[in-house]
Amino acid sequence: MNENNLTEDEFIAQYDMSKYPTVAATVDLLVFTIRDEQLQLLLIERGGHPEKGKLALPGGFVNTDESLDEAAERELMEETGVSASGYLEQLKTYGNPHRDRRGFVISTAYVALVPHVADPEAADDAAAADFYPVSEILGELSETLAFDHLQIIEDGLARVRAKLEYAPVAHEFIDDETFTMSEFRRVYEIVWGVELLPSNFRRKVQSVPGMVEPTGERRRTEADGGRTSDLYRAGGAEILYPPLRQPE
C-alpha cells in the first residue's frame, strides 16, 4: 500500500469503493396501531416477484442521498400519510445473504406506533396495503408471510411490549392529544394482552414522574351512564422510572 504517501483528499479522490462487495439497502416498516380493540400491523400483499401474493412488511430501497432514518420516515409517510413526529425507532437489521432471492439485500426494520389512521391506499407498486390483527398474523396468517418477515414481526412485537414498560409511548396509539385513564389503560391491556386493575394502574401511572399530567378538563364517554372522567396529556418524561412492569 502506498496510500500513506497521499493526503486524505488525494486518497479519497482515487478511492474506488466498487472493489468492495456492495449490497442493496432497504428499510422495512412495522406500523403498529390499535383498531377494534386489537393490536394491528400494516402489511402489503406483494404484487410482483419474488414472493408474489404473499404478505410482507411495507418498505423499499434506501436512496443514496438519505440516511436510514430518513428512508424510514419517507416510507412511513408514503404508506400511511403519517409524519414521523410520533414514534419511529430502528429495530434491527436483517442481513442473511439468502433471505431474498434477488441478491444480497440487507433490510433495516423500523417500528412505528400510529393512531387510527385512514385505510391506506394501494401504493404505486400495486400492492394492496391493509392492517391485520397481530394475533392473526402470528397465527393462521403466519404461513403466508414473505421472506423472513415473520421473524421480524416477532422481534418487533417484543420490542413494542418492552418499550411500553420504560418509555412514554403508549399515547402514540391514541387519536386525541388528551385521553382518559381508561383509554390509556386499554392501550397497555391490548398491547400486553392482559387485564389490569384500574386503581392500581392509575396509582402507578400517576406516581411515575412526567408520565402524564392532568389537563384539568373532564369528558364523558359515549356510554349510557357513568361518571365523567379526568383528562390527561402525555408528560415530559423521556424514560419511565420506575418502569411499569408487565405482569409475568
Added chain:
Amino acid sequence: MNENNLTEDEFIAQYDMSKYPTVAATVDLLVFTIRDEQLQLLLIERGGHPEKGKLALPGGFVNTDESLDEAAERELMEETGVSASGYLEQLKTYGNPHRDRRGFVISTAYVALVPHVADPEAADDAAAADFYPVSEILGELSETLAFDHLQIIEDGLARVRAKLEYAPVAHEFIDDETFTMSEFRRVYEIVWGVELLPSNFRRKVQSVPGMVEPTGERRRTEADGGRTSDLYRAGGAEILYPPLRQPE
C-alpha cells in the same frame, strides 16, 4: 411492468439488482472487557485514510457469502481470538450517507462481552489494537475518535448497562467458569459504576430463578485473611425475572 407474465424463476433470472442503489456493508465491533477493575473497550488506531491516526472501532466489510452475524463473528475472532460462543449481539445500524467520506457505507455495530483475553496483535492492516478504559474514551479521548464512533460507543455502553439488568451476561466478563459472589458483584459495580451492598446483592441474585447455581466448591482469594467463599456457575435462565435494577 410485464413481470406478471413471468414465473418467479424467470423473473429472478432477468433481474438486474444493479439498477437499485447499492452500498458498502460493514460491521463494527464493540468488544467490552474488564481489566484493572475498569470497563475497557477495544479500539484500533487507524493506519490509513480516511481518519488516519484516529481511534476507531475494529471492523470490516461484510463478504457476500456471509450474514451480518457471521461477519461479526469472523471479525471478533480475527481481532481477539475469542470465539463468539459467548455474548455477541447486534446493537444498531448506522447509515448516514455522510458518515464515511469514501461513499455510502452503512455499518452494523455489534456488542461483544469477553473475559480478560491476551493483548491483541496488530491486525494485518497495520492498525494497532488496544483496550482503553471506557471512562477515558468518553472523556479525554473522545475528540480523537473516528467517524461517528463516539455515538456508537455511547449507545453500546447504554446497551451493556441495561443488558445486565435483565439478561444473564455478567459472567461473560469472568475468566473462569466458576466465580465467587464477590467477583460476580464486582462486574455489576464496574459496569454500572456504583457500589452495591454485598448482602442485598447476594439475596437478589439467589432469588432470581436460574441466574446462578452453587457448585458446592469453595475457594480462597489471594488476600491475607478472609473466609473461603462459595463458588457459583451461571444458571440456565435466558432472561432474569424479576430483573436486577440499576440504582437510580
Added chain:
DNA sequence: GTAATAGTGTCTATAAGACAGTATCCG
C-alpha cells in the same frame, strides 16, 4: 488474639396486588 473477607438475619421503607367503598353520570 486481630484484621480481613464471606455469609446470615432482621428491621424498615417502598412498591405492587386485591378489593371495598365513594362519587358522578344517564335514563
Added chain:
DNA sequence: CGGATACTGTCTTATAGACACTATTAC
C-alpha cells in the same frame, strides 16, 4: 331510583435498602 363508569382508600404481600451480626481464614 338502578345501572354503569370513574375515582379513592386501605389492607396485605412482595421486594429492596440499610446494617448488625456470625463464620472462616491468614498471620
